Amino acid sequence: MVSLPGPPATNLLRFLFLGLSAFATPSRAQLEVHVPAGLHRLQAVEGAEVMLPAWYTLRGEVSSAQPREVPTVMWFLEQKGKDLNQVLAYIGGVTTSSKPGVSFVHSMPSRNVSMRLQGLQEKDSGSYVCSVNVQDSQGISRGHSSKTLELNVQVPPAPPSCRLLGVPRVGTNVTLSCHTPRSKPAAQYQWERLPPSSQVFFAPVLDALRGSLRLxxxxxxxxxxxxxxxxxxxxxxxxxxxxxxxxGSGASVVAGAVVGTLVGLGLLAGLVLLYHHRGKALEEPANDIKEDAMAPRTLPWPKGSDTISKNGTLSSVTSARALRPPRGPPRPGALTPTPSLSSQVLPSPRLPRTDAAHPQPMSLSPGGVSSSALSRMGAVPVMVPAQSQAGSLV
Structure with a gap:
C-alpha cells in the first residue's frame, strides 16, 4: 500500500484518481485536459480575484450518441515544503471547497472546469493542479488527465514610513529614510522635493533599494x-x-558655552595656583629661621640693679634681663650701644665753655661695686660734669 501525505479525505481522492488511471482501459475516446497555450504562469494582485482556465476533451468519439459522461474534477494546491492541499472538487454531482471565495466558473457538470479564486492573499501563491477523470453512465472509465498552472500573488507596497536622521542645521548632513513593511516584489524607492523648489533625486545620493536619501x-x-x-x-x-x-546654534551654542565655562574655570584655577605659589615664595624669606643663630643669654644681675646718681641730677635705668653680654672689652672713654638695653637718660643742661679742666668721666659704683665689674656686667659709662660744694656746675 502506498502512503500518501495529507488529510484522509485528500488521500482517498488521490488514491481514487491513481486507481482509476491505473486500471483504465483504452477506449474509443481519449480524455485530455487543456490550458491556454503560453499561460502556464499567472500573475494576480492581493485582494483581487483570478480565474484559472482549464477544460477537457474526449477524442476518438464515433458518434454523438454516446453514453452520458460523469466527470470527477479536483483542484489541488502544491506549495514548496508543504503537503498537497485540496482546494476545490466536484465528485458525484457535489461541489466542495476548502475556503470561501473558491468556486467553478461554470455550473457543473461541464467540460469547462475553470476555477475562480476571490479575495486573494499572498499565501495563495503556488502550483494549482487540475485533475479530471471521466466515466460513462455505465461506469466505464473514459480516461484521466491533469494539467498544472502557476499562480503568483503579488502584493503592492504598504504605506511606507519616512524618517529624518540627523540635525538639520546649516553646514550639517542628514539622511531621509523610507521603508515599507510589505511589498511583493520588493519595492523601489524614489525621493523628490515638492514645489516651489521641485527636485528629483538619483544615485549616488539616492539608494533606490534601501530608500535612503543623503543630503x-x-x-x-x-x-x-x-x-x-x-x-x-x-x-x-x-x-x-x-x-x-x-x-540657530541650538546645541552648538550650549556645547560652546560648556566648553567656554570649562576653559574659564581652568584659567581661574591656574591664576589661583600662580598667586598662591608667588605668595608662598614671598613669605619664605621672612619666615626663614636660621638654625645657627644663638638665643640671647640672660645675665645674672643682682637685685636692685637700677643705678641712680647720688645727687639725683642724672639717672640711668637699665634692665638686667634685656642686657646682652658684650662682645669685647669696652674702649676707654667710649660708649658701647646695646640694642637690647632699655634705658632712660635724663638730659643735662649745657654749660658754657671755660678754661677749666675738662670734665672727667666718673664711674658710679653704688653698693661698693667697682667700675670694672660694672663694665663686665654691661653697664654704660656716663659722663657727669663736676659740681662745686655750693651745688653749681663747674
Missing amino acids: TNLSTSMSGVYVCNARNEVGSAHCNVTLEVST
Whole structure:
C-alpha cells in the first residue's frame, strides 16, 4: 500500500484518481485536459480575484450518441515544503471547497472546469493542479488527465514610513529614510522635493533599494517637503517628511558655552595656583629661621640693679634681663650701644665753655661695686660734669 501525505479525505481522492488511471482501459475516446497555450504562469494582485482556465476533451468519439459522461474534477494546491492541499472538487454531482471565495466558473457538470479564486492573499501563491477523470453512465472509465498552472500573488507596497536622521542645521548632513513593511516584489524607492523648489533625486545620493536619501552641507534653500514613493509592478504608496534647515546654534551654542565655562574655570584655577605659589615664595624669606643663630643669654644681675646718681641730677635705668653680654672689652672713654638695653637718660643742661679742666668721666659704683665689674656686667659709662660744694656746675 502506498502512503500518501495529507488529510484522509485528500488521500482517498488521490488514491481514487491513481486507481482509476491505473486500471483504465483504452477506449474509443481519449480524455485530455487543456490550458491556454503560453499561460502556464499567472500573475494576480492581493485582494483581487483570478480565474484559472482549464477544460477537457474526449477524442476518438464515433458518434454523438454516446453514453452520458460523469466527470470527477479536483483542484489541488502544491506549495514548496508543504503537503498537497485540496482546494476545490466536484465528485458525484457535489461541489466542495476548502475556503470561501473558491468556486467553478461554470455550473457543473461541464467540460469547462475553470476555477475562480476571490479575495486573494499572498499565501495563495503556488502550483494549482487540475485533475479530471471521466466515466460513462455505465461506469466505464473514459480516461484521466491533469494539467498544472502557476499562480503568483503579488502584493503592492504598504504605506511606507519616512524618517529624518540627523540635525538639520546649516553646514550639517542628514539622511531621509523610507521603508515599507510589505511589498511583493520588493519595492523601489524614489525621493523628490515638492514645489516651489521641485527636485528629483538619483544615485549616488539616492539608494533606490534601501530608500535612503543623503543630503550634505545643508543650506536654508534646501528646506521643503520631501516625498518618498515606494512602488513595484502592481502598486505604489508614499509618505513625506518636512525638512527645516535652521541657522540657530541650538546645541552648538550650549556645547560652546560648556566648553567656554570649562576653559574659564581652568584659567581661574591656574591664576589661583600662580598667586598662591608667588605668595608662598614671598613669605619664605621672612619666615626663614636660621638654625645657627644663638638665643640671647640672660645675665645674672643682682637685685636692685637700677643705678641712680647720688645727687639725683642724672639717672640711668637699665634692665638686667634685656642686657646682652658684650662682645669685647669696652674702649676707654667710649660708649658701647646695646640694642637690647632699655634705658632712660635724663638730659643735662649745657654749660658754657671755660678754661677749666675738662670734665672727667666718673664711674658710679653704688653698693661698693667697682667700675670694672660694672663694665663686665654691661653697664654704660656716663659722663657727669663736676659740681662745686655750693651745688653749681663747674
